Amino acid sequence: MNKIYDIIIIGGGPGGLSAAKSAAENGAKHILVLERDREVGGILQQCVHNGFGLHHFKEELTGPGYAQKCYDLVKDMDEVEISVDTMVLNIENKSDDKKIVTCVSPRNGLQKIEGRTVILTMGCRERTRGAIRIPGYRPAGVYTAGAAQRMVNMEGYLPGHKIVILGSGDIGLIMARRMSLEGCKVEAVLEICPFSNGLTRNIVQCLNDYDIPLYLSHTIVGIKGRDRVEGITVSNVDDSMRPIAGTEFDIECDTVLLSVGLIPENELSRELGVAIHPRTNGPVVDQHRETSIDGVFAAGNVVHVHDLVDFVSDEAEIAGKFAAIKATGNAKKATLDINVNAGDGINTCVPQHIRLTSGEDESVRLFMRAKSPQRKVTLHIKDGDGEVMKKPLAIVKPSEMIAVDIPAAKVKNIKSDITVSIEGAK
């Protein structure tokens, strides 16, 4: 063990690559990105559809195109080293500025690498059938939407021909269109909630364009077939998402795709001992994306699941910048630590706290998810003394993350914990 890195980045998806770029631009000299796949880019490599990059790169890109751009920005930087085919096994916090990352790769075998700081950008993974428990046999033909996406877009074979998709999250909707383009018949998309969990544009261009019916407040109550899926039984659900007896009907299909949500991938973070937030399932972070452990930062889907990769990059750039400042010994000591609480109508809010320094001069961006869809609401940010700021929002949906900036002038004046809430029109 010889070289000491300023920053070791765990995961070479858009988060890791964006963090590396920003870290180099902010003074870090030795940055190492560890990626377990054979190439960087993460999940974007299988998201061949477009719609990425409008915010962050000001142009519309496909997933692989976005990954390519992130990679092109760092590949010639002397400060950034990328190691693919490298699986991180463990991260140890030796002291505030000494972290040991244990990893394994075919090229270097088992290695222990030292860094002053670490940035966690492992992303998220899909919930699986086990996590939601569908009764029935375990026939072939049941896949997560992401696994099917990998098959169709990277490996080159189809999971089946008559498809039903459970869950109207974006991956499910995108896959409905993708399977249709490949000549499959998508019989239905089922959503247990009374509203869709995907972006509106995806309902329009992935379902409506292909005349695929979306059944809201419906779920699968049984899967038929012993060796291969032959069909499913669907039922209407009540307000508490319980199937309503007598509403069942059958749909014939050979494949069921599950798009039932994503969860941040935090095994490494948990072992390392960073505090995990019960609602986001990701590390608790401050506005610089520093976790509960000094010198350990986290950004992107590992912190909270984003719907736009653009925001992943934005967030990773924040983490990269402040990890660089920390690693080069230029971090200012915080004088006040303020909690950010999710109040009425808000499910999650990141960052969960703000660490202020004397002479604070940075604005703070809050990322929030609403509990339920609503129109014409006002977002309030209040501290113990009253309103810090408010913002009218035409529409909020749980599927679309809300991003609001608290301007530096207002951040400076915050004296106590703040609560973010949504209030409907009076």
Next chain:
Amino acid sequence: MDKVQTKILNCIMCPMGCELTATMEDGVVTSVKGNSCPRGEKYAKDELTNPMRMLTSTVRIEGAALHLLPVVSKSTLPKGKILECAEALREIKAKAPVKVGDVIAPNILGLGVDIVASRDMAAV
């Protein structure tokens, strides 16, 4: 007599998904409201008269580490031709190395739009 219609639609040009209210008189869009940027107005006009879509798909590739190359249409195609274009792409085989933006299927189905690679893919 003029027939005035109001149509509500969601702009799909970016993930913001603005809800647009378009007014149509005699099949001509006369006003669009609710868009946060000019692309929304153009979308509403196109969508109500001549809907267009981007196409993203994959084609087989030889000589690369992966079997498939992701591709994208250089600009939008008529919505009604999308499935036919996707079908045509299933017959095409690219050859590594490929650079992002390389034309993989020129002038698809004679519609005047090229299909290009959406990433680099090295030869192995």
